[in-house]
Amino acid sequence: MKGVIFLFSMLGITPLAERLGYATEQLAIYTGPTLGGLLNATFGNATEMIIAIYALKNGMIRVVQQSLLGSILSNMLLVVGCAFFAGGIIHRNKDQVFSKATAVVNSGLLLMAVMGLMFPAVLHFTKSEIQQGASELALSRFSSCIMLVAYASYLYFQLSARNSNYSQIGSEEVPNEDATEEDEEVEISMWEAIAWLAVLTIWISVLSEYLVNAIEGASDSLNLPVAFISVILLPIVGNAAEHASAIMFAMKDKLDITIGVAIGSSTQISMFVIPFCVVVGWMMGQKMDLNFQLFETATLFITVLVVAFMLQDGIANYLKGLMLVLCYLIVAASFFVHVDPQASDDD
Secondary structure, eight states, X not given: OHHHHHHHHHHHHHHHHHHHHHHHHHHHHHHOHXXXXXXXXXXXXXXXXXXXXXXXXXXXXXXHHHHHHHHHHIIIIIIHHHHHHHHHHHTTTSOEEOOHHHHHHHHHHHHHHHHHHXXXXXXXXXXXXXXXXHHHHHHHHHHHHHHHHXXXXXXXXXXXXXXXXXXXXXXXXXXXXXHHHHHTOOOSOHHHHHHHHHHHHHHHHHHHHHHHHHHHHHHHHTTOOHHHIIIIIHXXXXXXXXXXXXXXXXXXXXXXXXXXXXXXXXXHIIIIIHHHHHHHHHHHTOOOOSOOHHHHHHHHHHHHHHHHHHHTTSEEOHHHHHHHHHHHXXXXXXXXXXXXXXXXXXX
C-alpha cells in the first residue's frame, strides 16, 4: 500500500512541478530578466525544499541529505547531459558555445559547497573531533551560516550587474532578434501567476507529506534501497520542469540559459537550500548536519570535478552530453547497490 501511495504521489508532483515552472516563467516576464532569473531558480527548487522540510520535520535527516544531493547530481549530470546531447544532435554541424565566465563562477561556488560538506565528513571518519558528534554538528552549523553569507554575496554581485559577463542564474539575456519570439508569450497576468504559484505550492506541500511518509514503506514493498529512492527517484520528480526547459533551450541553441537553469539550480541547492535546511533543523531541534557520509561526499566531489572540467572550454557537443548521461547511470547504479551503513547514527 505504501508503495502505491509513493508512486501516485510522485506521479502527482511531476506535473505540478512543471506547472510551477511555467507560472514562474510567466511571472518572470513582468519582473524583468535579473529578478526573473532568481525567481526561476528559487521556485524551480521549491519542490525539493518542501520535500526536505517535511522529511526534516519527521526526523528523516538522511532522506533530506540524500534527496538534496540527488538534486545536485541530477541537475549536473542528467539535465546538462541530456541538454548537451539533444542540442549537439540538432546542431551537429557546429559547436555550441556558452559563457565560460558564468560556468566558472558557478563551478567555484560548487567547489566551495563541496569543501563545506567534506570537512564534517572527514572529522567524523578520522575520529579527530574534540567532542564526538557535537563538534561536527557545530562545524556544520557554522559552515552553513558562512555558505549562506557567500550565496547572499553572490546574489548581490549578480543583482548589482557590475559585470555583464556574470549574468544572473537562469536569466541570460536573449539576443535582440529572438527577444520578441521569447517575450510575446504572455499568457496570464502577474496576479494570476502569483495566485497559481501559491495554489501549486500548497498542492505540492500536501503531496510531499504523503510522499515522505511513504518512503520507508515503499522501500520495502518495491524492494529498492532508501538511498536509491532518495538520490535518484525523488530528484527526477523535483527536476521535471528544469529538465524539460534545459533541453528545449539547448535545442534552440540558447546554451547560456541551459547552463543557468541546470548549473544555477545546483549552485542554489548546494549553497542555499542545504545550509538553509541545517539552520531550519537547528531551530526544529533536529541534528541536521553537513556530514553526508563518505560515499555521498565522494560522489559529489567527483561529479563537481567532472562537470567543471566539461564546462571549462565553453563549448558543448553531443559527445560531452553522452558522457555526462553515462556518468549519471554509473552514479544511479552505485546507489542501487549502496546500503547506508550509518543511517541509524543520525536518528
